[in-house]
Amino acid sequence: MHKLLLGTAAVLAMSAGAAQAQVKIGVAGPLTGPNAAFGVQLKTGADLAVSDINKAGGVLGQQIKAFIVDDACDPKQAVTAANALVSDGVVMVDGHFCSASTIPASKVYTENGILEISPSSTNPAYTDHGSAYTFRVCGRDDQQGAVGAEYIAKHFKGDKVAVLDDNSTYGKGIADQVRLNLKKLGVTVTYNASYTAGDKDYSALVSRMKAQGIGVVYMGGYYSDMGLIMREGAAAGFHPQYVSEDGAMTSSLWQISGPAAEGMLMTFPPPAEKDAAAAKVVAELNALHEDPSGYVLYSYATVQIWAEAAKKAGTTNPAKVAAELKKGGPWQSVLGPVSFDSKGDVVNAAYAIYKWHNGQYAVYALKP
Amino acid sequence: MAYALQLLINGVTLGMIYGLIAVGYTMVYGIIGMINFAHGDVFMIGAFIGLIVLTALTGITSIPLAIAAAFIVAAVLSGVYGFSIERVAYRPLRGSFRLAPLISAIGMSIVLENYVQVTQGALDRAIPPLLPGGVAVMRQHGFVVQLSFMQVAIVVVTLAVLAVFTWIVTKTPLGRAMRAVEQDAKMAALLGIDTNTTISLTFVTGAALAAVAGVMFLLYYGVIGFYIGFNAGIKAFTAAVLGGIGSLPGAVLGGLLIGLIEAFWSGYGPLAYKDAAVYSILAIVLMFLPSGLLGRHEVEKV
Numbered sequence: 001m002h003k004l005l006l007g008t009a010a011v012l013a014m015s016a017g018a019a020q021a022q023v024k025i026g027v028a029g030p031l032t033g034p035n036a037a038f039g040v041q042l043k044t045g046a047d048l049a050v051s052d053i054n055k056a057g058g059v060l061g062q063q064i065k066a067f068i069v070d071d072a073c074d075p076k077q078a079v080t081a082a083n084a085l086v087s088d089g090v091v092m093v094d095g096h097f098c099s100a101s102t103i104p105a106s107k108v109y110t111e112n113g114i115l116e117i118s119p120s121s122t123n124p125a126y127t128d129h130g131s132a133y134t135f136r137v138c139g140r141d142d143q144q145g146a147v148g149a150e151y152i153a154k155h156f157k158g159d160k161v162a163v164l165d166d167n168s169t170y171g172k173g174i175a176d177q178v179r180l181n182l183k184k185l186g187v188t189v190t191y192n193a194s195y196t197a198g199d200k201d202y203s204a205l206v207s208r209m210k211a212q213g214i215g216v217v218y219m220g221g222y223y224s225d226m227g228l229i230m231r232e233g234a235a236a237g238f239h240p241q242y243v244s245e246d247g248a249m250t251s252s253l254w255q256i257s258g259p260a261a262e263g264m265l266m267t268f269p270p271p272a273e274k275d276a277a278a279a280k281v282v283a284e285l286n287a288l289h290e291d292p293s294g295y296v297l298y299s300y301a302t303v304q305i306w307a308e309a310a311k312k313a314g315t316t317n318p319a320k321v322a323a324e325l326k327k328g329g330p331w332q333s334v335l336g337p338v339s340f341d342s343k344g345d346v347v348n349a350a351y352a353i354y355k356w357h358n359g360q361y362a363v364y365a366l367k368p
Numbered sequence: 369m370a371y372a373l374q375l376l377i378n379g380v381t382l383g384m385i386y387g388l389i390a391v392g393y394t395m396v397y398g399i400i401g402m403i404n405f406a407h408g409d410v411f412m413i414g415a416f417i418g419l420i421v422l423t424a425l426t427g428i429t430s431i432p433l434a435i436a437a438a439f440i441v442a443a444v445l446s447g448v449y450g451f452s453i454e455r456v457a458y459r460p461l462r463g464s465f466r467l468a469p470l471i472s473a474i475g476m477s478i479v480l481e482n483y484v485q486v487t488q489g490a491l492d493r494a495i496p497p498l499l500p501g502g503v504a505v506m507r508q509h510g511f512v513v514q515l516s517f518m519q520v521a522i523v524v525v526t527l528a529v530l531a532v533f534t535w536i537v538t539k540t541p542l543g544r545a546m547r548a549v550e551q552d553a554k555m556a557a558l559l560g561i562d563t564n565t566t567i568s569l570t571f572v573t574g575a576a577l578a579a580v581a582g583v584m585f586l587l588y589y590g591v592i593g594f595y596i597g598f599n600a601g602i603k604a605f606t607a608a609v610l611g612g613i614g615s616l617p618g619a620v621l622g623g624l625l626i627g628l629i630e631a632f633w634s635g636y637g638p639l640a641y642k643d644a645a646v647y648s649i650l651a652i653v654l655m656f657l658p659s660g661l662l663g664r665h666e667v668e669k670v
Contacts, residue, residue, distance in 0.1 A: 032490035034593060167640060194640035198599065203378035204634035211371045211511050218541045224492050228591055235497065236374075237504075237514045256494045256591050 017216075023062040023316050025050075025168070025303065026085035028078070028095030028105065028303040031070035034198060034224040037252040038097050042119060043068060044290050045299025046094045048281065049307075059307045059316065066094075071105070073098035082108035090114060091250040091316045094302045097295070098222075099123035100169035106134050115318040117306060119298035122246070127343040129209030132322050135340060137333075139269060141170075144245055145177025147351040148267045151368035152178075152216055152243055153185040159215030159241070164205075164229075166221030169227045174245050175220030178270050190214060195229075197221060203236065210238040222247040227256030234260035241265070247292045254359045261356045269335075270352040271363055272297040278334040293361075297327040301333040350360075370508035375635040377505075381588070383520045383627020384526040388581035389604035389620035390611065391533070392574030398550045398614040399570050400462070402469045406453055406476035407578060408601015409484075410446055414579025416484055417442040419493055422586075431498050435587065439525075442583050443576040449480075450575025451568055455571060459564070477597070484594040492593045495586065510644070522584050529580050530620060536573070537616065543597065545661045546570055550614075603646070610650050612663020 029042035050064045058064060069076040078101030084099055085093055086108060092115040093216045094100040102121035110131040113324070118126065118136040124140050152161060161182065165175035172194065180191055188322045191212055193207060206229065209217065217240045219226045226248055242264040243288040249268050273282050274293040281300055285292040308331050313324035322344075325331075329339035329347075339347040355364035388414060389411050396404040411559035418438040457476045462469045502516035537543040543567045548556040557563045586592050586599070612623025626646055632646040653661065 032485060033595065034492055036490045064597065193638070196640070196643065199593070200585070200596065200599075201382050201630065203379075203382070204375060204631045205639060207371065207374045207378060208635055211374075213510070224591070224593075227494075228589065231590060232496075235500070235502070235514075235516055235518070237502075237512055252491065256492065258494075258496055258590075 021058075021062050022065050023059055023310075024065050024088060024090045026088065026090040026093040026095065027066050027068045027299075028071055028081050028085065028093055028101070029097040030073040030101075031068070033072040033074070033075045035098060035222050035291055037250045038120070038295060039070065041250070041295040042095060042097055042299045044285070045119070045296040045301075046303055048284060048288070048290075049300040049303035052281075052284070053303065059310050060229065060314070062316070064303075064307070071096050071098075073101055075100050075104045078102070078105045079108055081105070085320060086112045088112065091318050092117065092306050092321070094119065094299055094306075095177045096118050096121065098170055099126060099173065102126050103129075103169060106131060109133055115306070115322055117259065117302045119302045120246070120295045121170070123169055125169075125173075127345050130343075132135045133318060135322075135325060135344035137298055137305065137335065137338060137346060138246075139351060141174040143349050144267050146181045147175075147353075147368050148218060148243060148245060149181030149185060149187075151188050151265070151267070151353055151365075152218065153182060154368055156216045156241060160213055161187060161216045161218065162191040162193070162209050162212075162214045162240075163189050163218045164192075165194050166225050167194040168197055168221060170247065171197070171221035173220070175218065178218050178220065185205060185351070188338070194268060195225065195274065197225055199225070202230065202232045205229065206233045206236050206238050209233075210236060214240050216243060218242075219244045220247075223250055223253040224256060227253045227261065230257045230260040230264070234258075243349070246295075249354070249361070251291065251359070257308050261349075262358070264356040265364065266354045266356075266361065267351045267352050270350055272301075272335045275334070275336050277332065277336050281334045295337045295366045297334045301335045301338065304333050305331045305338060343368050370506050370511045370513050371635070372584075372632075374511075374513045375631045377513070377515055377519060379628035379631030380624065381522050381627070382630060383624035384522055385581050385585055385588075386607045386626050387599075387620040387623025388529065388577050388584075388605050389600060390607040390623045391530075392578045392618060393605050393608040394611070394613055394616060395546075395570050397608070398616075399546060399567055400458075400469075400553075402458070403473065403605070404458075404571075404574075405470070405473040405601070405605075406457070406480060407574065408597035408604065409454070409477045409480035410449055410575045410597075411578040411582045411585070411600055411604075412484065412592070413449055413480060414442045414446040414575075414582030415592045416488055416493075416582075416594075417445050417513060417594065418583035419495060419592060420585050422495055422498070423481040435498065435583075439580060439583050442579040445578030446575045446582070447572040447586075448501045450571040450573075450578075453575075454568055454571040459567075472487030477601075481594055481597065488594065490594065494590050494591045495597065497590060498587060518588050522588060525580065525584060529577065533573070533577065534616075542566070542569060544575055606646065606650055610653055611661055612657075612660025614664070615660070615662040618660055618662035625661075655658075 027046040029039035031039040069081040071081045082105040099121040122141045212316040244266045246268045280293045307323045330337035353365040354361045421438040421441045457472045504512045506513040549566045607622035611618030
C-alpha cells in the first residue's frame, strides 16, 4: 500500500513536471472561408517558428505548444475562438488576421490578461483602445493608406479615381484613410462605393465605373472580391489601373483574377524575405516547399519576438512580457530589428509598392 | 441609354440564374408545402460537380464538349443528391408537425456545406474563363455596351431548360401526376398515383435545375466556394416568394425581377444597400399582394 502511494506520488510529480516544462501559445486566423489563404500563411509561419525555437531549447527551458483555432474572419467566431484559447491556458496569441476578428478578440484577451500580437491587422482601432496587451508587427492603415494615396496623386495625375471598399473593418478602414489622404493631396474622388464582401456579381459596379470613365480604381478589402471585380471588369472591357493593399498579397488573387490583374499595384511593407535576417528561415521554408511571401514571415516574427521578450523578462507572464516588449527593444527578428511604441505599434513602419506581373508580384518602388 | 441597356443585360443574366434556382423552391413548396432550405446547397453541389468534371476534361476534349459534359454530369448527380436528401431528411418526417421538415432542411443544408468544405477544401476554387469575348452591342458617348458570349449562353441555356421543364410539367404523365399531387395528395393517391415516386421525382427535377444554374454560375463568375449556396439560396427563395410561391412562371418572373432590381440599384443607387433594396421591394410587394405577383390565394376549404 505504502509503495503504491509512493509510486502514484512519483508519477504525479513527473506529470506535473512535464506540464510545467511546456508553454502554450495560440495561433488564430481564417483557416476556412474566403480568406483562408491568409490563415494558411499565418499557420505556416507560426509552425516553423515554434519548431525552430523548440529545437533550440524552447523558451526558458519550456517547450512551446501551439493551439491553432479558426476564426473565418468572422467577429462572432473570433470571440468564440478567443474564449477557446483562454480555456486552453495560452499566454500569447499570434493573431488574429482580419481586423474585424482581431479587435473583438482583443477584448477577450485583455480581460483575461493574455498577450495578443497580430502579424497583420492594420486597422488603427486595434491598438488605439489603450490595452496593455495588444501589439502588432505590421504597420497601421493611417500609414499604409497615406502611401497608397500619395502614389495615386503622384503617378496618375488627371485620371478619374474611384475608391471602393468591402465594408469590412479592415477594407473600409483603409479605404477611408485613402479617401482622407487623397483629399489632403487635392485629388477629387469621382466615385466612392462599398460593395458586400462575398458577393459574386460585380457587373453593375464595373459598368458604373466604365460609364464614368474611371482611370484608377483603389480597392480596400481582400483578394477574393478584388480578383473577381478585376475579372468581371476585363470581361466587360473595363481596364483601369488597379491599386490596392496588403489584402491582395497572395498568389490566390491571380488564381481568381487571371491576367485581369496584370499591372495591379499594392502597398505592403518592404520585402522581408529579401532581408538578410530572414535568409535562414526563407531557406527552411523553401526546403518545405512553402512560399515565404505575404504574412508567413510576419507570423514567424510574432512568435520569435515574443520568445525573445519572454527570455529577456525571465518569465512568460503576459503582463511582464508586454512591458518588456515595449521597453526592451529593438528585437532582432526575421523582419529585421523591430521596436514597439507605447501603444504596441511598430516604430517607423515602412510601406513599399508592389506590382503584379504574369502571375507573380514583386517590389515595384520602395517609395511612392 | 447605353448604360441602362448594359444594366439590363447584366440584370437579365443574373435573374436567369436566380430564376432557375427559384423553380426548385417553388416546386417543392407546391407539392409538399415545405421550404427546402437545402436547395441552395444543391446548387452549390452542382457547381462543384461541374468544376470537377471541367478540371478533369480540360485538355482531353474540346471545350464545348467539356462544358456539355459538366452540365449533364452535374444535373444527373445532383438529381441523385436531391433524391437522397428527400429520402433521408424529409420523407420520414412527412406526417410530423409543420416545422419538423423545415428544421431538418436547415440541418441538411449545414451537412452539405460542411461536407463540401471537408472534401473540397475551404479555399475558393477558380476556373479560367472558358468562353471569353463578346460583342459590342451599342456605342454612345464613348461607352461601349458589352454583351459577352457567356451572357448569351446563360440566357439561351436557361430558356431551353425551362422549355423542356414546362413541357414535362404540362404534357407528360409525370407532370400530370405532379400537378395532381400538388392539388390534393390524398385524392391523387386514391386515384392510383404513386405520390412517393412523384414527390421523389419532383426533388430530382428541382435538383437538376439547380445544378444547371450552379454550372452556369461557375462558368459565368469563374469562382466558387462551399458557402455560395447560402446567398444564392436566399436570393432565389426571395424570388420564389416575390413571384408567388407555388407558381412556376412566378419563380422565373421573381428571379428576373430580383436580378434587374440588383443591377439597376447598383447602377444608380448606393451599392452598399443593394440587398436592402431587394428585400424592401419584397416587403412592399407582399404588403399589397400577400401571395406574391402570380401566386394564387389559398382557399380555405370548409
